[in-house]
Amino acid sequence: MDFARLWLGLLLSLVTALDFNYHHQEAMEAFLKSVAQNYSSITQLHSIGKSVKGRNLWVLVVGRFPKEHRIGIPEFKYVANMHGDETVGRELLLHLIEHLVTNDGKDPEITNLIDGTRIHIMPSMNPDGFEAVRKPDCFYSNGRENYNLYDLNRNFPDAFEFNNVSRQPETEAVMKWLKMETFVLSANLHGGALVASYPFDNGVPATGTLHSRSLTPDDDVFQHLAHTYASRNPNMKKGDHCKNNVNFPNGVTNGYSWYPLLGGMQDYNYVWAQCFEITLELSCCKYPREEKLPLFWNDNKASLIEYIKQVHLGVKGQVFDHNRIPLPNVIVEVQDRSHICPYKTNRFGEYYLLVLPGSYVINVTVPGHEPHLTKVVIPEKTQNFSALKKDILLPFQGQLDSIPVSNPSCPMSPLYRNLRSHSAATKPSLFLFLVTVLHIFFK
Template sequence: MDFACLWLGLLLPLVAALDFSYHHQEEMEEFLKNVAQNYTSITHLHSIGKSVKGRNLWVLVVGRSPKEHRIGIPEFKYVANMHGDETVGRELLLHLIEYLVTNDGKDPEITSLINSTRIHIMPSMNPDGFEAVKKPDCFYTNGRENGNSYDLNRNFPDAFEVNNVVRQPETVAVMEWLKTETFVLSANLHGGALVASFPFDNGVPATGSLHSRSLTPDDDVFQHLANTYASRNLNMKKGDQCKNKMDFPNGITNGYSWYPLKGGMQDYNYIWAQCFEITLELSCCKYPREEKLLLFWDSNRASLIEYIKQVHLGLKGQVFDHKGNPLPNVIVEVQDRKHICPYKTNKFGEYYLLLLPGSYTLNVTAPGHAPHLTKVTIPKKSQDFSALKMDIPFPLKGQLDSIPVSSPSCPLGPLYSNLPSHSAATKPGLFLFLVTLFHILFK
């Protein structure tokens, strides 16, 4: 009898299947803790802070080394429910967690993804807002804001204009979290429309605002990322599924083209955290009836998985000095797409650049030394689950004793507003010249 019970136990799943209903804070915590306890080798559960009302902001990490970064393994994140009444993403991320852990070792694609990626999942950035909503509602409710009645997606520093709002505990927690990891790719999950929106959300003439758009130097990559998600969600791809809403060709849009937004999280990620983030609007109805949740999971599962895989686009590696020591805080950027806050190596000397196939010239720059240029070609068919790896020996003229681990960070305030306003500034040459000029000032 005992032997039979043992075998039965081995056959049963480690965690009871998650139902397709809404999970409030206690239920969500119980599920996350059960996953962490039953899949200890590939998961790590931690809180990055607390909400206004003291609720934990839980993050579950999935990967072969869930508790710490490993060199060469990129960091990816999903964040949902920053507007408390936009609920579909919250439940999708719980089901994504279940899907990942239960398919590890069974599904080759999921197993390879967990082998090669450290995946951070925050189901709810605004648990107070979610708990404030009394019943499902397709439109605006008080649960949109946090416990202090602040819209968290208007609460971050803005690169284009002054954003003198009081930083909220949830916002501060995310900003501090971004300092602890080398996040490469991210998406934040919303509701109320059906579209994949990419930066910038705000803009100035130098980024194209006079042409009703605001483009980053990496616009080709962002369009690819948005298309990757939307193309696998058939309803999103149609671009016109929400009544009385805009039509979005192929289900994607530039954020500013849709509507300008000051203090958004995706722009903050890209500018100050070196992390490419897009915003996924997943349902026409903000808080749909729970019987529709299974349909949303079926519509988004393939997109959620495929989007994670995009963290392996492009190029990665380490920068070393003449003695083979890794160099932190070295600027590594493509010559013609410099960022207004320069992208630098982390404390392990690592860099990650999301790039589409093609030929590029890398500009590697250390303080007090001449730039080092090196050419690289990213093949059309890259290795599965790995960016092209290229370590860079930095040829030094003179002695380099050390580069400070904490070099001055980019100012937390308007940056692009200092660029000259000019209607032609969206032409690649002038735009990149202006960004390069500002880049030199803040090296």
């Protein structure tokens, strides 16, 4: 019996063995379909839509229950290659898939991660752009945009300015996907620099732009997430590896501090999809030669795994009325860090709040009732790949007739445009105030 299992494992490993080459659409599809067939118990392959040229936007889900959401198991995603000429992330995600499925049941860390997480991996959001660039090039090429020549990372609704662009099919597919899943944490993989960048990418004075940054109410969490990835990448953490006169201390930057960006995907995820997303720039060269790919995998493997684990930060649970009926579409947020588009329970009454260890008050708001406050203490370390579980039982019967089953979207408009005040996280510290004053004085 043991010999048979060993032989089967070896056979499956051979079937899905992935070389360090660039995989165009046909080869990528063949690999993904092979994985889905040979590891059907822990994977699901599906397309969330099609590109302008009709290519499938493939997503492979890895998890103990890959085909559907299970209560208490958070949803995580990686998206790569939204700029078609930024290619390293595409290949890294294919190798990550292989690493996950071939180590399930062998590596305790990977096994536990698959047990407690539903991991969605999209190797290419812009397959048309990738196919348009056949020759490796470190700089900009026409393949950056989609087939209609739109930059997909400038194509989403923006929370700060009107973004009057034609929404592209790839963008529309991702927006629809975000509505279908309860994503908690995400990263999108790019190239052309070496840094972990966190929201906001755009901003207004109320989010800190007068101090050359734009911060979310969850800035402490975002800084932690970015440092988690960068600190495990030996070149990213240097901060100046690309030798292009841009220095990123410890390999991390606030997106706006680097340069303002209108219509970016990470801001859209955070504001409208309740999903914390950062942007990972993984290579100084956008489209490096194939022989460099093993080095990129070695540099990023630990970071990719450790970042997924961060989906288990904080606190999670369900909100019930006094009859233990789950309440969907109920606002659940940490006091003093509310979101401009309030975070709400999903159709199962679930909530997931990413917060660092510490003491917090959770504010639950049901239409027609006073806010319900619950104090929680988040321990220093998560237990068994799980956030602190805290179900909230409200002392009344929920008015289910007035609570829609699906979360109504906040208007796709610049929600922050007229904001006058914001979280304390955006207020400059004395140190940053002095730095700003000195900068102005000596400029």
